[in-house]
Amino acid sequence: MMRLKYLIICTITLLFASSCEEIFEEDSEESGPEYFEFKVDGEEFESVSIPAQCNGLNFSYFPEPHLDLPPGFMEMVARNCSESTSLNLTFQRVISEYTGSSSLESLNFADSFQPSFxxxxxxxxxxxxDGTMTVDRFSGSHKHGSGRLTGTFEMRLIDSEKTDTLNITDGRFNFYISQKLH
Incomplete structure:
Protein backbone atom coordinates (compact mmCIF):
# COMPACT_ATOMS: atom_id res chain seq x y z
CA MET A 1 0.00 0.00 0.00
CA MET A 2 2.82 2.39 0.91
CA ARG A 3 4.53 1.59 -2.37
CA LEU A 4 1.36 2.39 -4.34
CA LYS A 5 1.04 5.81 -2.66
CA TYR A 6 4.67 6.54 -3.48
CA LEU A 7 4.17 5.60 -7.17
CA ILE A 8 1.04 7.76 -7.45
CA ILE A 9 2.74 10.78 -5.87
CA CYS A 10 5.80 10.38 -8.13
CA THR A 11 3.62 10.06 -11.24
CA ILE A 12 1.59 13.17 -10.39
CA THR A 13 4.76 15.16 -9.65
CA LEU A 14 6.36 14.14 -12.96
CA LEU A 15 3.22 14.99 -14.93
CA PHE A 16 2.97 18.40 -13.29
CA ALA A 17 6.67 19.20 -13.82
CA SER A 18 6.60 18.20 -17.48
CA SER A 19 3.44 20.23 -18.19
CA CYS A 20 4.98 23.38 -16.60
CA GLU A 21 8.10 22.96 -18.68
CA GLU A 22 6.02 22.77 -21.87
CA ILE A 23 4.20 26.02 -21.03
CA PHE A 24 7.45 27.97 -20.57
CA GLU A 25 9.06 26.43 -23.66
CA GLU A 26 5.97 27.25 -25.71
CA ASP A 27 6.06 30.93 -24.70
CA SER A 28 9.76 31.42 -25.43
CA GLU A 29 9.62 29.53 -28.73
CA GLU A 30 6.51 31.41 -29.83
CA SER A 31 8.02 34.84 -29.24
CA GLY A 32 11.72 34.34 -29.89
CA PRO A 33 14.69 36.01 -28.23
CA GLU A 34 14.66 39.42 -26.59
CA TYR A 35 16.11 42.35 -28.56
CA PHE A 36 16.21 46.15 -28.66
CA GLU A 37 17.67 47.22 -32.01
CA PHE A 38 17.93 50.53 -33.87
CA LYS A 39 20.14 52.70 -36.08
CA VAL A 40 21.78 55.93 -34.95
CA ASP A 41 22.22 58.37 -37.84
CA GLY A 42 22.03 55.42 -40.24
CA GLU A 43 24.49 53.13 -38.43
CA GLU A 44 23.43 49.97 -36.60
CA PHE A 45 23.75 50.30 -32.80
CA GLU A 46 25.38 47.24 -31.27
CA SER A 47 24.50 46.25 -27.71
CA VAL A 48 27.63 44.90 -26.03
CA SER A 49 27.75 43.48 -22.49
CA ILE A 50 30.71 43.09 -20.16
CA PRO A 51 30.11 39.95 -18.07
CA ALA A 52 29.50 40.65 -14.35
CA GLN A 53 29.89 44.41 -14.94
CA CYS A 54 27.47 45.82 -17.50
CA ASN A 55 24.37 44.46 -19.27
CA GLY A 56 23.96 45.40 -22.91
CA LEU A 57 20.20 44.90 -22.79
CA ASN A 58 17.81 45.70 -19.96
CA PHE A 59 14.03 45.85 -19.65
CA SER A 60 11.94 46.67 -16.58
CA TYR A 61 8.17 46.89 -16.25
CA PHE A 62 6.27 47.36 -13.00
CA PRO A 63 2.47 47.44 -13.47
CA GLU A 64 2.07 48.07 -9.72
CA PRO A 65 3.99 50.57 -7.52
CA HIS A 66 7.43 49.23 -6.61
CA LEU A 67 9.86 50.94 -4.20
CA ASP A 68 9.79 54.61 -5.31
CA LEU A 69 8.47 53.82 -8.80
CA PRO A 70 4.91 54.73 -9.79
CA PRO A 71 2.53 52.11 -11.20
CA GLY A 72 3.14 51.48 -14.89
CA PHE A 73 6.86 52.31 -14.83
CA MET A 74 8.68 50.92 -17.89
CA GLU A 75 12.28 51.22 -19.04
CA MET A 76 14.04 49.88 -22.15
CA VAL A 77 17.84 50.16 -22.25
CA ALA A 78 20.43 49.21 -24.88
CA ARG A 79 24.11 49.73 -24.01
CA ASN A 80 27.41 49.31 -25.73
CA CYS A 81 29.39 48.87 -22.53
CA SER A 82 32.80 48.89 -24.23
CA GLU A 83 32.10 52.30 -25.87
CA SER A 84 29.99 53.77 -23.01
CA THR A 85 27.09 54.55 -25.36
CA SER A 86 23.45 53.83 -24.58
CA LEU A 87 19.81 54.51 -25.36
CA ASN A 88 17.40 54.65 -22.44
CA LEU A 89 13.64 54.97 -22.99
CA THR A 90 11.67 55.59 -19.78
CA PHE A 91 7.87 55.61 -19.58
CA GLN A 92 5.68 56.62 -16.62
CA ARG A 93 2.20 55.23 -15.93
CA VAL A 94 2.00 52.91 -18.94
CA ILE A 95 -1.44 51.56 -19.86
CA SER A 96 -0.97 47.79 -19.89
CA GLU A 97 -2.23 45.68 -22.79
CA TYR A 98 -2.19 48.74 -25.14
CA THR A 99 -1.50 48.11 -28.83
CA GLY A 100 -1.36 50.64 -31.66
CA SER A 101 0.67 53.60 -32.91
CA SER A 102 1.34 56.81 -31.07
CA SER A 103 3.32 60.00 -31.43
CA LEU A 104 6.04 60.14 -28.78
CA GLU A 105 5.24 63.83 -28.17
CA SER A 106 1.67 63.01 -27.09
CA LEU A 107 1.54 59.37 -26.06
CA ASN A 108 -1.65 57.32 -26.10
CA PHE A 109 -0.31 54.64 -23.77
CA ALA A 110 1.71 56.46 -21.06
CA ASP A 111 1.58 59.70 -19.08
CA SER A 112 5.17 60.61 -19.90
CA PHE A 113 8.17 59.53 -21.94
CA GLN A 114 11.84 60.43 -21.47
CA PRO A 115 14.47 59.37 -24.04
CA SER A 116 18.20 59.67 -23.41
CA PHE A 117 21.05 58.74 -25.75
CA ASP A 130 9.56 64.12 -32.74
CA GLY A 131 9.00 60.42 -33.10
CA THR A 132 6.56 57.54 -33.22
CA MET A 133 6.15 54.19 -31.53
CA THR A 134 3.99 51.25 -32.54
CA VAL A 135 3.21 48.59 -29.95
CA ASP A 136 2.29 45.38 -31.78
CA ARG A 137 1.92 43.15 -28.73
CA PHE A 138 1.63 44.00 -25.05
CA SER A 139 0.54 41.05 -22.97
CA GLY A 140 1.59 41.22 -19.38
CA SER A 141 -1.13 39.60 -17.36
CA HIS A 142 -1.94 36.25 -18.96
CA LYS A 143 0.07 33.01 -18.83
CA HIS A 144 1.10 33.07 -15.19
CA GLY A 145 1.44 36.87 -15.11
CA SER A 146 4.05 36.92 -17.87
CA GLY A 147 3.90 38.05 -21.47
CA ARG A 148 5.60 39.98 -24.28
CA LEU A 149 6.10 43.54 -25.45
CA THR A 150 6.93 43.94 -29.14
CA GLY A 151 6.94 46.88 -31.50
CA THR A 152 8.83 49.47 -33.53
CA PHE A 153 9.95 53.08 -33.03
CA GLU A 154 11.84 56.03 -34.49
CA MET A 155 12.69 59.47 -33.14
CA ARG A 156 14.79 62.59 -33.48
CA LEU A 157 16.62 63.89 -30.43
CA ILE A 158 18.60 67.07 -29.75
CA ASP A 159 21.43 67.40 -27.26
CA SER A 160 20.99 69.26 -23.97
CA GLU A 161 22.84 72.31 -25.38
CA LYS A 162 20.48 72.38 -28.40
CA THR A 163 23.34 72.33 -30.90
CA ASP A 164 23.14 68.88 -32.53
CA THR A 165 20.39 66.47 -33.57
CA LEU A 166 20.41 62.69 -33.66
CA ASN A 167 18.20 60.41 -35.78
CA ILE A 168 17.19 57.05 -34.33
CA THR A 169 15.54 54.91 -37.00
CA ASP A 170 14.54 51.31 -37.73
CA GLY A 171 13.97 50.70 -34.01
CA ARG A 172 12.38 47.45 -32.95
CA PHE A 173 11.98 45.63 -29.65
CA ASN A 174 10.85 42.29 -28.27
CA PHE A 175 10.92 41.87 -24.50
CA TYR A 176 9.72 39.11 -22.20
CA ILE A 177 7.60 40.49 -19.35
CA SER A 178 8.19 38.40 -16.27
CA GLN A 179 5.96 38.42 -13.25
CA LYS A 180 7.46 40.79 -10.67
CA LEU A 181 7.16 39.60 -7.11
CA HIS A 182 7.19 42.44 -4.57
Whole structure:
Protein backbone atom coordinates (compact mmCIF):
# COMPACT_ATOMS: atom_id res chain seq x y z
CA MET A 1 0.00 0.00 0.00
CA MET A 2 2.82 2.39 0.91
CA ARG A 3 4.53 1.59 -2.37
CA LEU A 4 1.36 2.39 -4.34
CA LYS A 5 1.04 5.81 -2.66
CA TYR A 6 4.67 6.54 -3.48
CA LEU A 7 4.17 5.60 -7.17
CA ILE A 8 1.04 7.76 -7.45
CA ILE A 9 2.74 10.78 -5.87
CA CYS A 10 5.80 10.38 -8.13
CA THR A 11 3.62 10.06 -11.24
CA ILE A 12 1.59 13.17 -10.39
CA THR A 13 4.76 15.16 -9.65
CA LEU A 14 6.36 14.14 -12.96
CA LEU A 15 3.22 14.99 -14.93
CA PHE A 16 2.97 18.40 -13.29
CA ALA A 17 6.67 19.20 -13.82
CA SER A 18 6.60 18.20 -17.48
CA SER A 19 3.44 20.23 -18.19
CA CYS A 20 4.98 23.38 -16.60
CA GLU A 21 8.10 22.96 -18.68
CA GLU A 22 6.02 22.77 -21.87
CA ILE A 23 4.20 26.02 -21.03
CA PHE A 24 7.45 27.97 -20.57
CA GLU A 25 9.06 26.43 -23.66
CA GLU A 26 5.97 27.25 -25.71
CA ASP A 27 6.06 30.93 -24.70
CA SER A 28 9.76 31.42 -25.43
CA GLU A 29 9.62 29.53 -28.73
CA GLU A 30 6.51 31.41 -29.83
CA SER A 31 8.02 34.84 -29.24
CA GLY A 32 11.72 34.34 -29.89
CA PRO A 33 14.69 36.01 -28.23
CA GLU A 34 14.66 39.42 -26.59
CA TYR A 35 16.11 42.35 -28.56
CA PHE A 36 16.21 46.15 -28.66
CA GLU A 37 17.67 47.22 -32.01
CA PHE A 38 17.93 50.53 -33.87
CA LYS A 39 20.14 52.70 -36.08
CA VAL A 40 21.78 55.93 -34.95
CA ASP A 41 22.22 58.37 -37.84
CA GLY A 42 22.03 55.42 -40.24
CA GLU A 43 24.49 53.13 -38.43
CA GLU A 44 23.43 49.97 -36.60
CA PHE A 45 23.75 50.30 -32.80
CA GLU A 46 25.38 47.24 -31.27
CA SER A 47 24.50 46.25 -27.71
CA VAL A 48 27.63 44.90 -26.03
CA SER A 49 27.75 43.48 -22.49
CA ILE A 50 30.71 43.09 -20.16
CA PRO A 51 30.11 39.95 -18.07
CA ALA A 52 29.50 40.65 -14.35
CA GLN A 53 29.89 44.41 -14.94
CA CYS A 54 27.47 45.82 -17.50
CA ASN A 55 24.37 44.46 -19.27
CA GLY A 56 23.96 45.40 -22.91
CA LEU A 57 20.20 44.90 -22.79
CA ASN A 58 17.81 45.70 -19.96
CA PHE A 59 14.03 45.85 -19.65
CA SER A 60 11.94 46.67 -16.58
CA TYR A 61 8.17 46.89 -16.25
CA PHE A 62 6.27 47.36 -13.00
CA PRO A 63 2.47 47.44 -13.47
CA GLU A 64 2.07 48.07 -9.72
CA PRO A 65 3.99 50.57 -7.52
CA HIS A 66 7.43 49.23 -6.61
CA LEU A 67 9.86 50.94 -4.20
CA ASP A 68 9.79 54.61 -5.31
CA LEU A 69 8.47 53.82 -8.80
CA PRO A 70 4.91 54.73 -9.79
CA PRO A 71 2.53 52.11 -11.20
CA GLY A 72 3.14 51.48 -14.89
CA PHE A 73 6.86 52.31 -14.83
CA MET A 74 8.68 50.92 -17.89
CA GLU A 75 12.28 51.22 -19.04
CA MET A 76 14.04 49.88 -22.15
CA VAL A 77 17.84 50.16 -22.25
CA ALA A 78 20.43 49.21 -24.88
CA ARG A 79 24.11 49.73 -24.01
CA ASN A 80 27.41 49.31 -25.73
CA CYS A 81 29.39 48.87 -22.53
CA SER A 82 32.80 48.89 -24.23
CA GLU A 83 32.10 52.30 -25.87
CA SER A 84 29.99 53.77 -23.01
CA THR A 85 27.09 54.55 -25.36
CA SER A 86 23.45 53.83 -24.58
CA LEU A 87 19.81 54.51 -25.36
CA ASN A 88 17.40 54.65 -22.44
CA LEU A 89 13.64 54.97 -22.99
CA THR A 90 11.67 55.59 -19.78
CA PHE A 91 7.87 55.61 -19.58
CA GLN A 92 5.68 56.62 -16.62
CA ARG A 93 2.20 55.23 -15.93
CA VAL A 94 2.00 52.91 -18.94
CA ILE A 95 -1.44 51.56 -19.86
CA SER A 96 -0.97 47.79 -19.89
CA GLU A 97 -2.23 45.68 -22.79
CA TYR A 98 -2.19 48.74 -25.14
CA THR A 99 -1.50 48.11 -28.83
CA GLY A 100 -1.36 50.64 -31.66
CA SER A 101 0.67 53.60 -32.91
CA SER A 102 1.34 56.81 -31.07
CA SER A 103 3.32 60.00 -31.43
CA LEU A 104 6.04 60.14 -28.78
CA GLU A 105 5.24 63.83 -28.17
CA SER A 106 1.67 63.01 -27.09
CA LEU A 107 1.54 59.37 -26.06
CA ASN A 108 -1.65 57.32 -26.10
CA PHE A 109 -0.31 54.64 -23.77
CA ALA A 110 1.71 56.46 -21.06
CA ASP A 111 1.58 59.70 -19.08
CA SER A 112 5.17 60.61 -19.90
CA PHE A 113 8.17 59.53 -21.94
CA GLN A 114 11.84 60.43 -21.47
CA PRO A 115 14.47 59.37 -24.04
CA SER A 116 18.20 59.67 -23.41
CA PHE A 117 21.05 58.74 -25.75
CA UNK A 118 24.66 58.91 -24.54
CA UNK A 119 27.09 59.26 -27.46
CA UNK A 120 30.79 58.24 -27.60
CA UNK A 121 31.90 61.80 -26.86
CA UNK A 122 29.72 61.85 -23.68
CA UNK A 123 27.21 64.20 -25.30
CA UNK A 124 23.73 63.41 -24.01
CA UNK A 125 20.77 63.72 -26.37
CA UNK A 126 17.72 63.92 -24.12
CA UNK A 127 15.29 66.33 -25.77
CA UNK A 128 12.69 64.79 -28.05
CA UNK A 129 12.01 66.65 -31.29
CA ASP A 130 9.56 64.12 -32.74
CA GLY A 131 9.00 60.42 -33.10
CA THR A 132 6.56 57.54 -33.22
CA MET A 133 6.15 54.19 -31.53
CA THR A 134 3.99 51.25 -32.54
CA VAL A 135 3.21 48.59 -29.95
CA ASP A 136 2.29 45.38 -31.78
CA ARG A 137 1.92 43.15 -28.73
CA PHE A 138 1.63 44.00 -25.05
CA SER A 139 0.54 41.05 -22.97
CA GLY A 140 1.59 41.22 -19.38
CA SER A 141 -1.13 39.60 -17.36
CA HIS A 142 -1.94 36.25 -18.96
CA LYS A 143 0.07 33.01 -18.83
CA HIS A 144 1.10 33.07 -15.19
CA GLY A 145 1.44 36.87 -15.11
CA SER A 146 4.05 36.92 -17.87
CA GLY A 147 3.90 38.05 -21.47
CA ARG A 148 5.60 39.98 -24.28
CA LEU A 149 6.10 43.54 -25.45
CA THR A 150 6.93 43.94 -29.14
CA GLY A 151 6.94 46.88 -31.50
CA THR A 152 8.83 49.47 -33.53
CA PHE A 153 9.95 53.08 -33.03
CA GLU A 154 11.84 56.03 -34.49
CA MET A 155 12.69 59.47 -33.14
CA ARG A 156 14.79 62.59 -33.48
CA LEU A 157 16.62 63.89 -30.43
CA ILE A 158 18.60 67.07 -29.75
CA ASP A 159 21.43 67.40 -27.26
CA SER A 160 20.99 69.26 -23.97
CA GLU A 161 22.84 72.31 -25.38
CA LYS A 162 20.48 72.38 -28.40
CA THR A 163 23.34 72.33 -30.90
CA ASP A 164 23.14 68.88 -32.53
CA THR A 165 20.39 66.47 -33.57
CA LEU A 166 20.41 62.69 -33.66
CA ASN A 167 18.20 60.41 -35.78
CA ILE A 168 17.19 57.05 -34.33
CA THR A 169 15.54 54.91 -37.00
CA ASP A 170 14.54 51.31 -37.73
CA GLY A 171 13.97 50.70 -34.01
CA ARG A 172 12.38 47.45 -32.95
CA PHE A 173 11.98 45.63 -29.65
CA ASN A 174 10.85 42.29 -28.27
CA PHE A 175 10.92 41.87 -24.50
CA TYR A 176 9.72 39.11 -22.20
CA ILE A 177 7.60 40.49 -19.35
CA SER A 178 8.19 38.40 -16.27
CA GLN A 179 5.96 38.42 -13.25
CA LYS A 180 7.46 40.79 -10.67
CA LEU A 181 7.16 39.60 -7.11
CA HIS A 182 7.19 42.44 -4.57
Missing amino acids: RAKNNVIYNRLL
